[in-house]
Amino acid sequence: MRPFLIAPSILSADFARLGEDVDAVLAAGADVVHFDVMDNHYVPNLTIGPMVCQALRNYGVTADIDVHLMVKPVDRIIPDFAEAGASIITFHPEASEHVDRTLQLIKESGCKAGLVFNPATPLHYLDHVMDKLDVILLMSVNPGFGGQSFIPTTLDKLRQVRKLIDDSGYDIRLQVDGGVKVDNIGEIAAAGADMFVAGSAIFNKPDYKAVIDEMRAELASVEA
Numbered sequence: 477m478r479p480f481l482i483a484p485s486i487l488s489a490d491f492a493r494l495g496e497d498v499d500a501v502l503a504a505g506a507d508v509v510h511f512d513v514m515d516n517h518y519v520p521n522l523t524i525g526p527m528v529c530q531a532l533r534n535y536g537v538t539a540d541i542d543v544h545l546m547v548k549p550v551d552r553i554i555p556d557f558a559e560a561g562a563s564i565i566t567f568h569p570e571a572s573e574h575v576d577r578t579l580q581l582i583k584e585s586g587c588k589a590g591l592v593f594n595p596a597t598p599l600h601y602l603d604h605v606m607d608k609l610d611v612i613l614l615m616s617v618n619p620g621f622g623g624q625s626f627i628p629t630t631l632d633k634l635r636q637v638r639k640l641i642d643d644s645g646y647d648i649r650l651q652v653d654g655g656v657k658v659d660n661i662g663e664i665a666a667a668g669a670d671m672f673v674a675g676s677a678i679f680n681k682p683d684y685k686a687v688i689d690e691m692r693a694e695l696a697s698v699e700a
């Protein structure tokens with residue numbers, strides 16, 4: 477399996493000093509910035525858009541920015557995020573009228589592309605598009621808010637998707653998002669995830685490096 481990636485969700489960062497907080501979490505050892513976009517329509521919350529992504533790039537953030545679109549419709553906003561510096565764009569297949577077309581739009585915009593599955597979204601959306609995916613994100617909470625508890629049935633779903641990826645032979649990251657903490661990240665990795673989104677577990681602690689180091693220590697015992 478490829479190296480594990482830790483992607484702090486800036487949903488739990490301090491929006492009043494976002495650039496500094498993102499710099500701090502990257503300096504603490506994070507690999508990727510996870511950027512949650514909510515529209516108060518597809519999910520019952522409202523967050524940030526392309527202007528904030530561009531502001532992070534202008535501030536000097538060079539790490540990959542992983543944009544998770546919790547919006548409907550999806551396609552209109554994709555070129556704006558690509559222009560604003562997104563590296564990866566993921567979306568929920570049931571929020572798109574044409575999943576294949578949306579994946580192509582992301583790729584043509586120069587970004588990596590992925591599909592996101594809510595806890596109750598069936599995996600059949602993966603049929604016929606595995607060759608177009610760079611990331612599969614399994615939500616381990618219902619989307620909309622940080623700080624929720626990890627839904628344990630996600631572990632079985634991770635095992636299923638890990639097998640699908642391995643059998644496909646494609647180079648696809650398996651990401652998990654929601655309720656990821658130091659005390660469950662090892663079990664989640666053992667189920668097949670290789671990219672871990674964590675918001676409150678990192679940003680709600682005073683020492684980001686200490687949390688990320690503890691996560692890496694748990695992951696090291698899975699790799700061994």
Ligand SMILES: O=C(CO)[C@H](O)[C@H](O)COP(=O)(O)O
Pocket residue numbers: 485487488510512544617618619620621622623624653654655656673674675676677
């Ligand atoms: O997409 C999200 C919610 O829709 C967040 O990324 C996710 O919930 C992370 O927050 P936490 O780690 O606090 O659960």
